[in-house]
Amino acid sequence: MNKEILLKKRLILASQSPRRRELIQKLGLPFEAEVSDVDETIPEGMDAVQVPEYLSGLKAKAVYDLHKGEDVLVVGSDTVVILGDVIFGKPKDEEDAFRMLKALSGNWHKVATGVTVLSGVPGSGEIKQSAFTYVSDVKFFELSDEEIREYIASGEPMDKAGSYGIQQGGALIVERINGDFYSVMGLPIASLAQTIKKM
Amino acid sequence: MNKEILLKKRLILASQSPRRRELIQKLGLPFEAEVSDVDETIPEGMDAVQVPEYLSGLKAKAVYDLHKGEDVLVVGSDTVVILGDVIFGKPKDEEDAFRMLKALSGNWHKVATGVTVLSGVPGSGEIKQSAFTYVSDVKFFELSDEEIREYIASGEPMDKAGSYGIQQGGALIVERINGDFYSVMGLPIASLAQTIKKM
Numbered sequence: 230m231n232k233e234i235l236l237k238k239r240l241i242l243a244s245q246s247p248r249r250r251e252l253i254q255k256l257g258l259p260f261e262a263e264v265s266d267v268d269e270t271i272p273e274g275m276d277a278v279q280v281p282e283y284l285s286g287l288k289a290k291a292v293y294d295l296h297k298g299e300d301v302l303v304v305g306s307d308t309v310v311i312l313g314d315v316i317f318g319k320p321k322d323e324e325d326a327f328r329m330l331k332a333l334s335g336n337w338h339k340v341a342t343g344v345t346v347l348s349g350v351p352g353s354g355e356i357k358q359s360a361f362t363y364v365s366d367v368k369f370f371e372l373s374d375e376e377i378r379e380y381i382a383s384g385e386p387m388d389k390a391g392s393y394g395i396q397q398g399g400a401l402i403v404e405r406i407n408g409d410f411y412s413v414m415g416l417p418i419a420s421l422a423q424t425i426k427k428m
Numbered sequence: 429m430n431k432e433i434l435l436k437k438r439l440i441l442a443s444q445s446p447r448r449r450e451l452i453q454k455l456g457l458p459f460e461a462e463v464s465d466v467d468e469t470i471p472e473g474m475d476a477v478q479v480p481e482y483l484s485g486l487k488a489k490a491v492y493d494l495h496k497g498e499d500v501l502v503v504g505s506d507t508v509v510i511l512g513d514v515i516f517g518k519p520k521d522e523e524d525a526f527r528m529l530k531a532l533s534g535n536w537h538k539v540a541t542g543v544t545v546l547s548g549v550p551g552s553g554e555i556k557q558s559a560f561t562y563v564s565d566v567k568f569f570e571l572s573d574e575e576i577r578e579y580i581a582s583g584e585p586m587d588k589a590g591s592y593g594i595q596q597g598g599a600l601i602v603e604r605i606n607g608d609f610y611s612v613m614g615l616p617i618a619s620l621a622q623t624i625k626k627m
Contacts, residue, residue, distance in 0.1 A: 255599050370622060400454050400610060401621050410609035411599060422600050423569060 238348070243292040243305040248396070252416040253304070256425075265291035277316050281307040282343030282362045289345040293356065300351040302425070304344065308415050310391025311339040317391040326381050326392040333391065335371040339364055340391070342412045344421055348428055359424050363417040365408020367395075372402065437547070442491040442504040443614075447595070451615040452503070455624075464490035476515050480506040481542030481561045488544040492555065499550040501624070503543065507614050509590025510538040516590040525580050525591040532590065534570040538563055539590070541611045543620055547627055558623050562616040564607020566594075571601065 240260040242253050250262055267287040271280055289305025296303070310317040312332055320326035341364045348357040372380075385399070386392035393399040395406075395413045411418045439459040441452050449461055466486040470479055488504025495502070509516040511531055519525035540563045547556040571579075584598070585591035592598040594605075594612045610617045 255597075370618060395609075398454075401618050403608075403618055405606075405608060407604075407606045409602075409604060410594075419569060419600050419602055 238300050238302045239296075241292055241296070241301055241303045243288045243303055246415055248394075248415045249306060252411055252414060252418050253421075255411075255418050256422060263292050263295070264288070265295060267291045277309065277311045277314050278339065278341045278362065278364060280316060280343070281309050281341050282345065282360055285343040285345040286358075286360060289347045293347045293349065296349060297354065298352055299349055301349045303347045303349075304421065305347075306342060306344045306416050308340065308342040308390050308412075311341060312336070319390055320387060320392045323381050323387075326386040327377055329392040330372065330377045330380065330386065331374070333369050333393070334377070335369060337366055337368045338391070340367055340408070340413045341365075342415065342417055344417065344424070346421070346424055346428060357428060359428050361420065361424065363409055363412040363420055365406055365413050367403055367408075367413060368405040369402050370404045437499050437501045438495075440491060440495070440500055440502045442487045442502055445614055447593075447614045448505060451610055451613060451617050452620075454610075454617050455621060462491050462494070463487070464494060466490045476508065476510045476513050477538065477540045477561065477563060479515060479542070480508050480540050481544065481559055484542040484544040485559060488546045492546045492548065495548060496553065497551055498548055500548045502546045502548075503620065504546075505541060505543045505615050507539065507541040507589050507611075510540060511535070518589055519586060519591045522580050522586075525585040526576055528591040529571065529576045529579065529585065530573070532568050532592070533576070534568060536565055536567045537590070539566055539607070539612045540564075541614065541616055543616065543623070545620070545623055545627060556627060558627050560619065560623065562608055562611040562619055564605055564612050566602060566607075566612060567604040568601055569603045 240258055242249060242260055242262045243264060245264050253260055269284060284307035285305040289303045293303045317329050320329060341362055343362045345360040380398055383398055385394055385397050395403055409417045439457055441448060441459055441461045442463060444463050452459055468483060483506035484504040488502045492502045516528050519528060540561055542561045544559040579597055582597055584593055584596050594602055608616045
């Protein structure tokens with residue numbers, strides 16, 4: 230799909246997430262993954278749903294700054310789980326994972342993934358930027374405490390926003406999704422392809 | 429998740445689809461795959477959305493009949509793509525695939541997966557049956573003729589209902605799904621797990 234646009238540029242994924250690395254491969258293009266530290270402090274008063282796009286911008290910019298003036302396309306992405314207006318990040322420990330999964334059980338929540346694409350203009354300090362947020366609604370089946378404990382014991386929840394992974398054991402927990410499966414996984418790959426084509 | 433219920437029974441998937449075989453593994457249980465020929469003629473006047481559950485019943489029954497009186501749990505499944513009230517099955521050839529993808533481009537369509545679970549009662553001719561249909565709505569991005577030709581050239585559409593696979597190259601085509609990703613792939617695995625638990 231319009232691979233010509235991209236093949237001239239180095240594609241850099243500003244993320245260490247193995248799920249994002251797996252998903253960006255669907256573009257069928259060579260890419261590198263690289264990260265640079267950012268201050269993830271969220272500005273006072275920012276809506277939960279705006280947070281991932283803000284963080285994706287910081288992540289992309291930090292990596293872009295290492296490649297100024299080069300012919301690169303940098304993709305930053307961040308995903309949050311939101312129940313009501315509270316962000317569920319990665320769990321601190323197993324009790325924290327239990328608390329999150331118990332709250333999500335039987336309910337709808339939102340998964341917002343923010344994406345920022347930065348395109349460098351070779352030999353200049355200029356930069357083209359495009360960003361978007363994909364919000365999906367996700368419904369969990371009702372889970373018993375025993376089922377939650379069993380899922381936590383599998384180890385899967387511990388490195389994931391909201392304490393679940395829709396592509397693994399979490400597949401048995403999710404009743405319905407209104408949105409994009411890949412965005413819930415961490416990268417809305419079809420929307421990203423469209424954005425890159427437009428740029 | 430309540431694996432005890434199942435471990436005593438032999439789980440048989442009445443399908444040869446590699447995608448369904450992959451998905452049923454998410455139950456974390458040993459299973460066999462087996463098929464038996466059925467007459468897939470659809471009764472006159474049946475609604476398109478009822479067809480997959482009807483066919484899943486035929487598939488499950490045909491395999492169950494090979495194991496009468498045994499302690500088996502047989503899962504049959506069938507998936508159709510529906511645009512308006514027309515069923516899109518597997519494409520006959522590349523032109524047929526082009527026609528389908530062109531019609532789906534930029535539009536919403538339905539993907540209905542019917543599932544029938546048959547549970548044999550050992551030593552008797554009795555049988556417990558549970559069946560359901562999961563309907564998802566899927567929205568395609570607008571595709572150029574060139575993009576459609578490119579996708580067909582990948583070979584992926586040729587063995588799939590509606591001429592696309594959401595889990596492979598089709599991932600770049602789908603803008604939104606309201607329903608269940610795994611059901612669109614061919615087996616609503618979470619709903620199947622719930623059904624088996626209730627039985």
